[in-house]
Amino acid sequence: MALKLYLISDFNLDTLGHCLANDQSAPQLSVSSAPFGQVLPPLLTLSDCQAADFVVVWTSPEAIIPSFAESFNYKSIDEDQLISEVQQFAELLRKAHKRCQAMFVVSWTIPHFRRGNGILSLKQQGTRRLLLKMNLQLADELADCGNVYLLDGQRWMEAVGKYSYSPKLWYMTKTPFHADLCRRAARELKAAIAAVRGESKKLVILDLDNTLWGGVVADVGWENLRLGGHDYLGEAFLDFQKALKALRNRGIVLAVASKNDESIALEAISKHPEMVLRVEDFAAWRINWNDKAANIAEIAAELNLGLQSAIFIDDNRGERDRVREALPEVYVPEWPDDKTLFASQLMELDCFDAAYSTAEDASRTSMYAAERQREFSRKAACSVEEWLISLQTEVTVEEACEANRVRVLQLLNKTNQMNLSTRRLSDHELQVWLQPANRKLWAFRVKDKFGDSGVTGILSLEMEAGSARIIDFVLSCRLIGHKVENAMVAFAVEYCMAVRLKQLHARYIPTGKNKPCLSFWMSSGFSQNESENRFTWQLCDPYPFPKGIRVSPPHAYGSLVRSPQQLSVQAERASLPVANN
Template sequence: MPTAEIPDEIATLLAALDAAPSHTAVLRTARDLARLAAGDGAGRTRCRIALVSNYTIKSVEPYLAVACARIGVAPDFYVSEYGQVEPDLLSPGGGLDAFDPDVTFLALGLDGLQPQDVADPVGAGEEGLERLIQLATAFHVRARGPIVVHNFVTPSLSPSDVASGLRSPANRIRRLNLTLAERIGGASGLHLLDVDALVAEHGRARSRHDKLFYLAAMELSETLLPEVAHRYMAYVKALLGRTRKCLVFDCDDTLWGGLVGEEGVAGVTLGADGLGRAFRDVQDLALAYHRRGVLLALCSKNNPEDVDAMLSGHPHMRIRGEQVAALRVNWQDKVTNLREIAAELNLGLDALVFVDDNPVERAQVRQALPQVLVPELPADPALRPRFLARLNDFASLVLTEEDAARGAYYAQERQRRALQTSSQSLEEFLHTLALEVQVTVDETEVVGRLAQLAARTNQFNLTTRRHPEAEIARMMGQPTHRVYALRAADRFGDNGIVMLLIVACEGGVWRIDTCLMSCRVIGRGIETALLSRVAADAAAAGVRELRGEYVRSAKNALAADFYPRHGFSLLAEPAEGHAVWQRAIGVGAPLGVPPWIRMRDAA
């Protein structure tokens, strides 16, 4: 959520914390936030977060509360009581089930999972691993939201490590973690958090306060808590659709060292050694994000021909022109350029992260465009790769074929824009585009992509309901629901799955619970094609009426006319910004497919 949308009282609390950060200040701020949330009503997005652990983990809660407040979310927490982990996870209808978490973090230490009297460390470790998997999968069957499982923390060096080699305690834990990753990694709705790597990066000696560990069963030190909360927030942001979609870079002294316009391609700092390697590593990180579906864009005050020469001619340049979805290299102010980049990519400004070495430029963008995330990039280039790798704003709960191909989709989009510019009318453009769509119902193989669409789509999203993967999977094949997916392609290529529509079948009425569409295909009539298929299926099933909801959000105004535009009449307005629409089946003109779209049967 943009800073401008956070209530003033909360913004004041966060500013005071940032001015004088400390553990005590975090605790105080979290208490104040809880007081404000209690009287907030429906003013902010709520998120139910469960912390289930066999050691003391409640101390991470204040850090999560503060991090949630920064994105406009009011969290509710459930923390398992001492001795209640197994009843919570294994027993239906217990406290955890009643809480109905949106996301569950499962932090179970190996000591609490294996027998107390360990005569055989290898066998006991394997027994503990199996117990962890049993507990996670038992709750996974009932859980509506994702479950994030901690792996095991490798112990500090012991005297036996010198001679034990592969049999050392550390290597036993590493083997258990590898098995855990293999077992958890393939399960839909289960995610593995590499806490062992986090502890290693933070420092094993700093990650546990030995006295509090023995006296209060606290596995996580005070200094580690912010890092754990930061990792947790990646899942919260992905679940709630608060992630970003485009990484925009300045060029000079950001992607390479020096000014290419003055020093030339051969004179900038970029290469395999020294600080040139740091700049190269920044580009490698950008490409790692790109492979996960993040768009890359450039926004630089520069001569276009100089930047083109870098993109095409520098031997150590990792980012090339074909990987850049939007380019603004000119002498305009960066605020204007960022607005143009967002418009070109059909994204909201809150989808952008802007990386620039210049603190003045950063401040100007923050002031003019508070929706854009502008990280405080370290002045030292050597610190930047680690800083950028730590961003948790591009997380996704699942990686799909569409993620890997997203860069290609936007390259195709440039060709579509060129065709539209050369066409005499919108209708001519749409006919020339040769659109084909394919609709499937309850296609279990694509549930991950559908959950991703539900989490990330904001503009054309009628209700903004964030159905997680496990929930969508349970809807499929049930007589109470129908889950529609739409693929789109045209003369320039395949757009992949770009629409999700979920119907709740309620007797003679089919209620459209969710209807959303990727921003990449807005304005082509694809939503009409899908709605016509739903209406045809409803008629074949003997349904008398379709109903649909529009629930206004901060970002979905362009979808407000969807139902009246398709012949629905207003039935009710349960609350401000919430409208229920209806359309009788078999009455009036039928819903038709636009003439420029060809409906293709599913294979």
């Protein structure tokens, strides 16, 4: 089903609307526009009647900020007044943003032919300086609105060049921008929507020879690879590696799929003095003579990531075509023959844009390294049970709070496999959902002797008279099978028993990607009503906590249900009947 996008602008944005509506790439959009030239009324009245998933607000600075318009006439500007007008506009956006999943506000720009005060443009009262100040103020004002994104319109102009603005189109149609700019904006908005929907890529799978370095290592030896040094191509490969390392620091996982001799390739990675990326920077690799598509599928499976999360980069067109054909879910961008363009090509990709950045993202590659160690230890253990006990897993339960808000949203919106209902919510929607006292949401922080995985699970409950229903049951795929899922259920059962409920239900909603979740619930011990995919636990019996997992603190919700009085208060807040002891 097409997502609904609503355009608000003080100029004619129909060309952008056409570009968005006719772009066949996912997600499909159904686009509508506010009445021509109106900005404030649609923002003031933006409500459920428009039922828009996303709103785009694109305005010209001289139309929205009257003081700025005066700067075009070289009049003296009261900068306090200018800032106050920006604040008023930001306040309107702050009020309106709660009525949609996400709002995209395009930063203010002016055409290149407006020279303004020329060499004084960036001095006091200079047009460009005022514009920078206004945009910065707007960004600051909107900083705490989680679902409002200020998009950098200036970068779009730079990408399109001097034909971004078209005076002829302005006079003929009241559209200031050339169709090229509208197409660019459409592409950027689609990337932004994908980011908000948690569809950004998480895994880059790389070829080695003539991709990560110049030359074929098996032919020339690692000492003679073109990488770094006083060599223009060597520098280009070095910069490409630096750009990949920067991605890794952002939480994008790197892996290698190369037709090579593994020992020779790994030796090059370890020994070449100018390598920026070392073995520890790669979460997985398949260096052999097998089909690359098969290797890529294996890497994704090893990392527990869906193929749709992966992007494959290879200098060889034949390999790119092969992977595109065999694994259409994997994104295989066209790659330039010119090696000096590798770094810029990578940096320009919009598939890594993400709406959130968490501590868990930043340490993702280290987490995979820890996972490799877990896997080694599993192979060495006599039984799965013994292995699980040896991990010394600790689960810390936290109530939903500001500290875990972003990570909770990320898990909710990105997790596919161990996800009971695959409910996708914006920040605002989640806050609204959590308001009634009969709803609870917990985040589960997991660590073991190999490392801290951070917040990796969430469970939410909705309680009604006598029973509770698990609404969200989400666990990062890295931890599937570690019995953390059992600990989460045991926690929920214990909580429900403490507040004197009789039954706990869970209803599985199939998506095509969440079969692992069904498997878990079918083996969970809950009774199953197959026709409704509904699972039930009678709360007269406790649910066993899995052996070897410590819930830390042991009764994480103990402080909440410590005394009968508190129980009573809690149940009352949740509008629940309280059983007499």
